[in-house]
Amino acid sequence: xxxxxxxxxxxxxxxxxxxxxxxxxxxxxxxxxxxxxxxxxxxxxxxxxxxxxxxxxxxxxxxxxxxxxxxxxxxxxxxxxxxxxxxxxxxxxxxxxxxxxxxxxxxxxxxxxxxxxxxxxxxxxxxxxxxxxxxxxxxxxxxxxxxxxxxxxxxxxxxxxxxxxxxxxxxxxxxxxxxxxxxxxxxxxxxxxxxxxxxxxxxxxxxxxxxxxxxxxxxxxxxxxxxxxxxxxxxxxxxxxxxxxxxxxxxx
Amino acid sequence: xxxxxxxxxxxxxxxxxxxxxxxxxxxxxxxxxxxxxxxxxxxxxxxxxxxxxxxxxxxxxxxxxxxxxxxxxxxxxxxxxxxxxxxxxxxxxxxxxxxxxxxxxxxxxxxxxxxxxxxxxxxxxxxxxxxxxxxxxxxxxxxxxxxxxxxxxxxxxxxxxxxxxxxxxxxxxxxxxxxxxxxxxxxxxxxxxxxxxxxxxxxxxxxxxxxxxxxxxxxxxxxxxxxxxxxxxxxxxxxxxxxxxxxxxxxxxxxxxxxxxxxxxxxxxxxxxxxxxxxxxxxxxxxxxxxxxxxxxxxxxxxxxxxxxxxxxxxxxxxx
Numbered sequence: 001x002x003x004x005x006x007x008x009x010x011x012x013x014x015x016x017x018x019x020x021x022x023x024x025x026x027x028x029x030x031x032x033x034x035x036x037x038x039x040x041x042x043x044x045x046x047x048x049x050x051x052x053x054x055x056x057x058x059x060x061x062x063x064x065x066x067x068x069x070x071x072x073x074x075x076x077x078x079x080x081x082x083x084x085x086x087x088x089x090x091x092x093x094x095x096x097x098x099x100x101x102x103x104x105x106x107x108x109x110x111x112x113x114x115x116x117x118x119x120x121x122x123x124x125x126x127x128x129x130x131x132x133x134x135x136x137x138x139x140x141x142x143x144x145x146x147x148x149x150x151x152x153x154x155x156x157x158x159x160x161x162x163x164x165x166x167x168x169x170x171x172x173x174x175x176x177x178x179x180x181x182x183x184x185x186x187x188x189x190x191x192x193x194x195x196x197x198x199x200x201x202x203x204x205x206x207x208x209x210x211x212x213x214x215x216x217x218x219x220x221x222x223x224x225x226x227x228x229x230x231x232x233x234x235x236x237x238x239x240x241x242x243x244x245x246x247x248x249x250x251x252x
Numbered sequence: 253x254x255x256x257x258x259x260x261x262x263x264x265x266x267x268x269x270x271x272x273x274x275x276x277x278x279x280x281x282x283x284x285x286x287x288x289x290x291x292x293x294x295x296x297x298x299x300x301x302x303x304x305x306x307x308x309x310x311x312x313x314x315x316x317x318x319x320x321x322x323x324x325x326x327x328x329x330x331x332x333x334x335x336x337x338x339x340x341x342x343x344x345x346x347x348x349x350x351x352x353x354x355x356x357x358x359x360x361x362x363x364x365x366x367x368x369x370x371x372x373x374x375x376x377x378x379x380x381x382x383x384x385x386x387x388x389x390x391x392x393x394x395x396x397x398x399x400x401x402x403x404x405x406x407x408x409x410x411x412x413x414x415x416x417x418x419x420x421x422x423x424x425x426x427x428x429x430x431x432x433x434x435x436x437x438x439x440x441x442x443x444x445x446x447x448x449x450x451x452x453x454x455x456x457x458x459x460x461x462x463x464x465x466x467x468x469x470x471x472x473x474x475x476x477x478x479x480x481x482x483x484x485x486x487x488x489x490x491x492x493x494x495x496x497x498x499x500x501x502x503x504x505x506x507x508x509x510x511x512x513x514x515x516x517x518x519x520x521x522x523x524x525x526x527x528x529x530x531x532x533x534x535x536x537x538x539x540x541x542x543x544x545x546x547x548x549x550x551x552x553x554x555x556x557x558x559x560x561x562x563x564x565x566x567x568x569x570x571x572x
Contacts, residue, residue, distance in 0.1 A: 033549025151555025
């Protein structure tokens with residue numbers, strides 16, 4: 001794989017994960033437990049979609065075939081999407097959404113903080129914006145994880161169930177393959193596999209405050225970053241892409 | 253300000269004079285019970301309209317046809333939630349709790365603008381709502397920035413700024429459709445066909461059928477009559493429809509050279525009253541969504557309260 005191909009692939013992985021996270025968060029509009037939380041979840045969705053626009057826009061420029069962020073978001077199929085699978089799991093209840101956002105943002109914040117030093121100026125610039133946003137999501141959702149975990153019996157059970165269901169999918173965030181290695185060697189990407197210890201320490205501290213138990217590491221599914229997804233992604237894309245696919249000549 | 257002193261007739265006279273002189277009434281002022289009740293009804297109805305109004309457009313967030321449009325729509329719906337919150341706060345200054353207002357919305361006791369009981373069937377409806385519904389809302393709301401009740405007037409200044417931005421976004425969306433493919437243009441025309449009359453009805457019943465208007469004008473809650481505001485909206489919107497190359501769905505629409513106004517055909521007030529009574533095509537769906545979201549979120553709100561209580565108990569224990 002050439003450097004250009006690897007960089008394109010990398011931008012898709014970052015952009016698609018942000019996009020699919022954003023699409024799931026956006027499903028909360030008018031469904032959140034309070035108006036304030038409706039606004040907060042929409043804010044998170046807007047941040048993720050904004051990051052997706054930047055990463056996919058850059059992916060299009062790197063590829064150099066005239067595709068922009070809209071073409072990449074709306075005219076690829078599920079097997080061409082490169083998001084981590086944790087992003088595509090259905091939105092679930094409020095506990096599932098905040099636990100996912102907390103687990104992901106805690107990883108992404110550390111990752112983008114390292115990516116500030118990327119030898120690729122575009123990625124370093126995007127990291128500058130994304131890192132601040134992820135720090136905020138981590139704090140906001142982390143506070144909710146604590147409130148749900150240490151709230152009522154019901155909220156504790158729901159938060160624990162969410163954590164148990166999500167846990168297998170966190171490991172994919174820390175996997176690296178040949179594409180990543182090529183980028184890491186050139187100083188373009190941080191090495192995600194080196195971040196796990198720091199991430200785990202942070203997650204453990206928050207889960208302790210939340211009185212939640214960390215699940216055992218056993219099943220560790222992965223494949224989203226190479227296009228092997230769960231059954232959920234195709235439905236998400238069918239909904240998201242319906243208009244541009246129905247009217248391929250239209251501009252919106 | 254109007255102090256609580258003297259007989260109720262004297263206070264009433266002082267209040268009327270204060271308002272007539274274009275002074276603002278503030279929460280700590282004495283005010284007639286009718287004035288307070290009218291404002292609670294109007295402001296809470298306005299707040300509920302913002303909150304329920306999130307649903308019809310929110311229906312297209314996950315299907316917005318570009319990332320740019322998705323971000324715009326998310327931010328817009330979020331602004332509506334924010335407007336709901338300022339307005340609930342303004343109403344709370346009149347001694348009514350947000351919990352009570354929300355309970356009244358969910359029980360069906362409190363009303364919200366009927367326009368949101370129509371379904372959004374295509375993407376063009378998102379544009380039509382921004383263009384027509386927000387357009388009508390602005391015409392209605394700009395005079396409210398000068399409403400005699402201070403907290404409401406101040407909330408409306410910010411709301412109007414954001415609404416006018418939304419209206420321009422809606423118009424721009426319609427422009428993209430009307431200048432797009434034949435299918436897009438047909439989608440835009442269809443949306444205008446469905447939203448035009450409900451938008452015209454947003455100004456409420458005609459002046460001769462609007463019982464509280466005179467008192468609300470005297471109290472400077474209302475500044476212009478329903479029909480005057482409606483006419484202003486029609487004149488403004490007919491020109492915009494021409495710019496979009498779309499046709500207003502009214503065979504009787506004509507320009508009156510003498511008055512300089514566009515005149516419309518007869519409004520179907522039976523439909524308006526049916527929708528007000530809860531028989532709009534999406535009325536039940538809107539209410540069910542609101543009630544379900546509230547019920548589904550109960551355990552989250554309870555958890556937040558339980559956690560706060562535990563934290564307080566822990567702080568007390570630590571201090572002891």
